[in-house]
């Protein structure tokens with residue numbers, strides 16, 4: 001490279017810093033990420049420990065144990081919401097009809113969401129937070145997520161419905177977990193990604209072969225939904241849940257948002273289109289319910305196509321401001337946990353032996369490897385093989 005090129009590239013780098021903003025620069029620094037992760041990991045472990053302490057209470061007063069665990073769970077999940085809303089400043093826009101809007105958060109609902117993005121679960125959580133149901137939010141999650149530290153352990157106490165994505169194995173456990181929710185003491189949203197796995201080109205191709213073999217119309221933006229879980233949820237929660245919220249998520253400017261981007265303070269623009277469908281209008285019969293879900297996904301596909309063409313969903317936009325609680329929760333944990341960290345660092349600098357310095361560095365490395373592994377769970381290119389050709393052949 002010529003000296004002139006080097007000068008130009010360096011000058012470009014330095015002149016771009018002021019325009020990038022000092023705050024943005026700060027947000028991209030590894031040290032900041034380390035501090036965020038420290039607060040998240042330590043507070044998460046403390047909360048998990050407190051959740052463990054509630055175990056005897058489940059036998060004595062189950063409803064109280066549930067209410068306590070909702071609030072404890074909120075302490076963990078709202079930190080991730082704070083990261084999205086306050087750290088990255090991501091904007092979440094809700095498209096929905098004004099008649100349904102007042103009911104959101106005031107009734108039990110099954111939420112159906114497309115599964116294309118690495119942070120779709122986080123956007124889901126953010127909408128839960130804004131409607132006051134974050135602590136009680138539920139999901140039908142793959143069993144592997146039960147072993148993710150903090151989040152998976154928290155879910156165990158929040159009565160999340162886990163599945164192995166093999167209906168023969170899941171039928172009994174899924175129905176049992178759903179029946180458990182029938183006397184839940186607070187309003188909850190139960191999320192289902194009926195596609196069962198995240199969208200990839202390969203999984204899409206295979207699932208459209210399945211659609212063709214079943215004589216179903218092809219979908220452009222979705223995988224063919226797996227219907228058993230939805231039908232059994234509707235059957236098991238009839239009388240408990242009053243509506244299905246058909247939700248379709250996309251991001252402005254064709255962005256493919258990532259958790260790493262959020263952690264680095266990157267701002268995204270999420271758009272969510274929600275239609276409220278009364279549960280009574282969904283057929284009870286399994287075959288009819290299956291056909292109903294297939295039709296719903298065909299409609300969702302047209303909404304995504306409209307978004308791809310016009311950059312917006314149908315329906316009016318409802319204003320939905322972020323609330324301060326997620327930020328306040330984070331500030332609480334940060335003030336409780338950063339002070340002892342500071343004291344420890346000062347002590348290490350002043351009097352720490354080589355052994356204590358080395359052990360502290362080792363803890364830092366282990367912590368950051370653990371967080372990297374957890375972030376890896378959200379990455380689509382590290383996703384499961386469920387829905388790939390191999391699985392299809394095994395199933396047959």
Ligand SMILES: CCCCC/C=C\C/C=C\CCCCCCCC(=O)SCCNC(=O)CCNC(=O)[C@H](O)C(C)(C)COP(=O)(O)OP(=O)(O)OC[C@H]1O[C@@H](n2cnc3c(N)ncnc32)[C@H](O)[C@@H]1OP(=O)(O)O
Nearest residue numbers: 121124137139141142165166167191194196226227228229
């Ligand atoms: C308003 C805003 C949002 C609010 C948010 C609210 C709450 C937030 C809460 C938490 C946020 C955190 C989120 C965490 C995310 C974690 C999510 C996941 O883990 S997703 C993965 C696990 N979940 C699911 O899979 C749910 C959907 N799946 C089902 O319901 C399944 O039916 C099942 C119960 C899991 C059983 O699985 P199985 O594979 O056995 O399914 P089926 O029997 O239904 O399917 C077989 C059937 O499908 C046909 N088919 C279609 N495509 C394929 C393919 N590619 N390969 C093979 N088979 C395919 C197949 O022909 C079979 O057909 P048939 O039934 O006719 O035999």
Ligand SMILES: CCCCCCCCCCCCCCCCCC(=O)OC[C@@H](O)COP(=O)(O)O
Nearest residue numbers: 036040079083121151197198374375377383384
């Ligand atoms: C202040 C906060 C600092 C936060 C630091 C970062 C912490 C990282 C936390 C990671 C949390 C991990 C939650 C995992 C949820 C992943 C949900 C998901 O999307 O699962 C995928 C499945 O649906 C389908 O799997 P595939 O079949 O596609 O494979």
